[in-house]
Amino acid sequence: MKILLLGSGGREHAMAWKMSQSPLVETLYVLPGNDGMTSLDKVSKLSGSVTDVPLIVETSIDLGIDLVVVGPENPLSEGVANALEEKGINVFGPSRQAAQLESSKVFSKNFMVEYDIPTARALIFDNFADAKAAMERWDVTQGIVIKADELAAGKGVVVTKDRAEAEKTLFDFMENPDCTVNTKKVLLEEMLMGKEVSAFAICDGEDFISLGYACDYKRVGNGDTGPNTGGMGGYSPKNWPSNTIKSFVDEKVFKTVLRGMKEMGMPFKGILFAGLMVDGEVAKVIEFNVRLGDPEAQILLPLVEGDLVPTLLSAAQGKLSELGSKVIKLKPETSVHIVMASGGYPSTDGTKMDLGNEITYPQDLLPGVEDKNNFIFLAGAKKSADGPLVNSGGRVLGVTALGPELEGARKLAYQTLKDVSFKGAHWRTDIGL
Structure with a gap:
């Protein structure tokens, strides 16, 4: 092939x-x-x-x-x-039509309401004046979520209990030409309480195969401080969520999405990524994405046992039900991933990133055919004119480590991180805690 x-x-x-x-x-x-x-x-x-x-x-x-x-x-x-x-x-x-589950937060929210998929209550606005008026009536001290309708590279959602931040975000998203996020429509949502987790499924338009669950860390600083990023790391939780929640997600979320999208004439094939808020034994959908997450791919793919290619091809052809013994499984381990970012990242305030610095790392950390428990995946990195690898983007690379339990995987990931360096590098030290 x-x-x-x-x-x-x-x-x-x-x-x-x-x-x-x-x-x-x-x-x-x-x-x-x-x-x-x-x-x-x-x-x-x-x-x-x-x-x-x-x-x-x-x-x-x-x-x-x-x-x-x-x-x-x-x-x-x-x-x-x-x-x-x-x-x-x-x-x-x-x-393109099915991808609206991610490319339009308005489409996605309306779809969830139409098909009775549990989600946060929301108001939708297509002009700044009406949105601002609604925000003035909102008890922001109880929390508010401001979402840009359009794709924004993971930076189009702000959760806050601070009115000044909420008002500035709304202005930036809808009126500020210098903001990296620009949208014609915006959603104001209630703030859900609980613990976030993402669920993944490989879909063929009719059926799906679960690809597991991952928790990621969006904010740049320890303790979830600082601005949002594309993701600073994460882990695969073991023995959580409960089997009750997982069954609920399979039936009420994944199966319902596949049925609904088919009824709407846009069958869903590919990765369905459901961002969830879990509170006890209750789960609600925060948002949908239509591809593997980053860093969730680096967390989950190392846990996949078996050949991934037949599953992807079968999904593309609408034939997951014919896989039989070729179906993939997940290892009974946990995985931790830590992102190393360039100085200045995420530069939401215009800070210039510190780029072009040589990256030093043991060559055997690059993933290969051998079976091992720790490796690095490269992202914002490239070979310089004179040969060495240098950082060229915000999120430069990530370290993934596996282990029977979370504590061991986390320890191995941070030990591995010590062998990788470049000028200005920063990372969170609380991934998996």
């Missing part, structure tokens, strides 16, 4: 590593990929943008690609799956 993987982050490094292990794979092309992926067997980098849909279709045809796997959300919202399927090319990822 020839596979084309779209994306360049730590998520895609983990996906490329897992897929390259398949005996079915002859060549795994990554577009654009990153310099960490080139150490993997069978992997070849291609230049181009993940949102250049005509290029992706042309490349897939020219190379005789058997399966396209989409990493990030942007190409999905641009309709890359639609364009590929029109040419008869298998693609693991939802259509």
Whole structure:
């Protein structure tokens, strides 16, 4: 098989590593990929943008690609799956219409209300004046969640109990041209209480296979302080959520989404990522995403036992029910992932990031074919003109470690982190506590 993987982050490094292990794979092309992926067997980098849909279709045809796997959300919202399927090319990822579960918070909220999927109460506004008036009547001391309707690279949601922060966020999202988040519509939601966890499912339009649960850390600083980021790390919880909650999520969330999307004429194929708030034995959906998370991919994929490729291909073809003994399973271990970020990240206040610094790390930490319990996945890193790897983005790399229990996995992850360094690097020290 020839596979084309779209994306360049730590998520895609983990996906490329897992897929390259398949005996079915002859060549795994990554577009654009990153310099960490080139150490993997069978992997070849291609230049181009993940949102250049005509290029992706042309490349897939020219190379005789058997399966396209989409990493990030942007190409999905641009309709890359639609364009590929029109040419008869298998693609693991939802259509532009189905991708609205992530690309439009308004669509997603209305869908959840329509299909009675438990979620936070919300008000939706398409102009700043009405939203501001509603916020003035809101008891912000009880908490408020401000959500941009459109994609915002993980930075379009702010949760606060501070009125000044809430009002500034609303203004920035809807009126401030200098803000990196710009939206025409906004949601004001009640703040849910409990513990957050994300659930993942591989879907084929009718059926699904669970890919497990992960808890991530969005804010840049220890104790959930500072601005939101794309994710500073996370872990796979063991023996939580309860089996009752997991059954509820399977029946009331995943099955309901698949049924509802099919009824709406936009069957959902790909990864369905449900962000949940769990309070005791009650779970509510915070949001949906339509791809693997980053860092959740780096947490969960190392736990997958078996060949991932047949499952992805079967999902793309609508044939998960035919997998039989080829179905993937998850190891009975836990996984911890810690992100190392560049100085200045997430630079929400315009702070310039400290880039171009050499990264030192043991070469054997890069994932390969051997079975081991600790490794690094590269993201915002590239080879410099004179050879060494340097940091080139906000989230530079992440360390993943596995263990029978959370404490052991966490200890191994932080021990491994000591062997990796670059100027200005920072990370959270409370992942998994």
